[in-house]
Amino acid sequence: MNETIMIVDDHPLVRDGLHQLLSAAGFNVVGQVEDADGLLTHPAFEKCDLFIVDLSLGEASGLELAGRLCRLERCVLVYSMHETSNIIRQALEAGVMGYVSKRETPTILLAAIECVFSGKIYHSPRVMEILSDADPTEELSDQQKQIFQLLGRGLANAAIAQELGISVRTLESYCVRIMNKLNVNGIKQLRQQAILACKNDIFDGGQAK
Known part of the structure; x- marks a missing residue:
């Protein structure tokens, strides 16, 4: 595949595991970094097609980074342990193209990447369940x-x-x-x-x- 992927996660084991998984599936992973500084200074940053971003990046906010990338009209797929409806909605409102929980299977993540590369927005089954269970009307009169x-x-x-x-x-x-x-x-x-x-x-x- 010609599309390129960058992995942004502060856990080396997660980065390495994702790199191996995606490479084995035929995706072109051009880099893996642990934080926003590493991403923005990476030589492949400007031409990367998709950023897979965790929302917990040590001291930094992955949500803030995702929003920044979206404002730059870059394609972002969130891959995170955060499963609260509020966090998920903030990410979606920031403009991310997809959201996958780390509790889900590798197959779902690969399907999400394929979907996003086709230009569609992807919400994983677990994320859809969380959003469906949340009551959006609590603050309304x-x-x-x-x-x-x-x-x-x-x-x-x-x-x-x-x-x-x-x-x-x-x-x-x-x-x-x-x-x-x-x-x-x-x-x-x-x-x-x-x-x-x-x-x-x-x-x-x-x-x-």
Whole structure:
């Protein structure tokens, strides 16, 4: 394969193990480093296609590094032991192309790399389960929860506004507040999150659980 990979992890055994795994699978690993300084000064940094980044890099924050790489429009796949929904969401909001837990099998990591190289976003099964179990509505008011539920049912803005007896413009302002509370970028992502919440039965009898 022509695409190149750089491994960023502060544990030498993990780096070596990943290098061997990926090389055996036919991937072109051009380097492995333990922190951001080592990455940014590595001779292969500028032309590397994918960075596999751990979120715990000793004293440094792998999440901060991932965000920095994403702002540089570089492709990042997180491979980490961190499994809290808050950390996962922060990584996804930073723009990473994939998130795989270190508790998962090597096969899943290889599938994630293939998916990311094809231009698609990949969330591993364990990560999807964690995100599905998390209740995104805890910080919302009762009215905001109602709007979130209606979005999850797939209703258009006009239909939601009519049901609530408010204008579409007022509804849009409420949606902005909901997006701010949930750290969601844009109405499309808000709708997707609301639909996922409904599919996973977060709502019960018209109210959030």
